[in-house]
Amino acid sequence: MKKAVIFDMDGVVVNTEPLSHIANKKFYDSLGINVTDDVYSTFIGNSDKNIIQKIVDRYGVETDKEVLLEQCLNYYCDEFDNDPNLELMPGVNDLIVDLHTNGMILLLASSSSKIKIERVFTRFGLYPYFSHIISGQDFEFSKPHPAIFMEAVEKSGFTADECIVIEDSTNGIKAATAAGVYCIGYKSEEDSLQDTSLANEVITDFKQLSFERISDIK
Template sequence: MIKTVIFDMDGVIIDTEPVHNYAFNAHFKQLNIDVSPELYASFIGNSTKNIFERLRVQFNLADDVDTLVETKRNLFNDAFDNKEDLYLLDGVEDLITDLHNNGIQLVLASSSATITINRIFHRFGLHKYFTHIVSGEDFPKSKPHPAIFLKAAELAQTPVENCIVIEDSTNGIMAAKAAGIYCIGYDSFHSKMQDYSLADMVITDFKELSFEKIANMKSQ
């Protein structure tokens, strides 16, 4: 029986990708580098630190990684605070409350920085539903490395066979499967150039899920 559901955040709970896209591209313009749409799409699911570690080598950037991350984060925070039309994705809050009210443990495992996660959770009142928050900034390797999901299961004190991951990115799905966890791929209209072929189940609407369906799903 499934006891813990591990949620990704960006693209699953909320679509902050347009804000991240704005912040990254504003920063790329400052750095005078040309990042192709294909290269940018390959970053989905990675932490900002890992992204800039790659970009610093590829474009021979002078700034250190911490400076690059801080600049991008400030651009994101300014845009986030000024963006009024930012909402949770359709149906996800209903699913979260349904699972929470029926005793399913919820854990967040996001590549975003803790400060960004808390900013979003505070804005939308989500802290009360989740027992643990795991940030990708705490791991040397980003998704598709499984470390973040293994840590989420460990904190939840739930064997991986009793967990489910909900993810929207190729890297996130690969990470869940590498961790040995059943993965539901969320293929929404926000998703771009992502591969769901490794997911155990693919949904396009959170109405396809409920406590009853998830609790009785067959794990690995």
């Protein structure tokens, strides 16, 4: 019986991917670099600091990495704060409430920086539902490295077999699999470049999940 659900955030809990793409495009333009969609898709699921490292390595940007990270986050926060249409992914709030009401332990394991997570959780009132919030900011390696999910399993108080992960990115699904956790891949139309084939199962609508459905996963 599954006892804990570990959620990714961007593209799973909240539809920040379009917003992030706009913010990142402005950031890349400010650096004078062209990041193609194919390259950008490989960044999805990575922590902000690891994305910055990849940009420095790939494009030879010479600005200090801490300065670059601050600039990147500033672009994101500006877009976030000025986007009145940002919403949770369809059906995910009902699922979160259903799981929490029935005693399922919920954790967040997101590659996003803490400032991004705080903005999302404050805006949508999510803090009461989650026992632990884990940011990729605190890890040397980001997804597909399994460290963040291994930490989430440990904090849940259960074994990996008693947990599931809900992920939308190729890197995230690889990380969950490497951590030995059952992974449900969420496939939305906007994430067509993300490969969910390694997930144990794939959903396209959160109405496909419920407390009863998840708790009975073997």
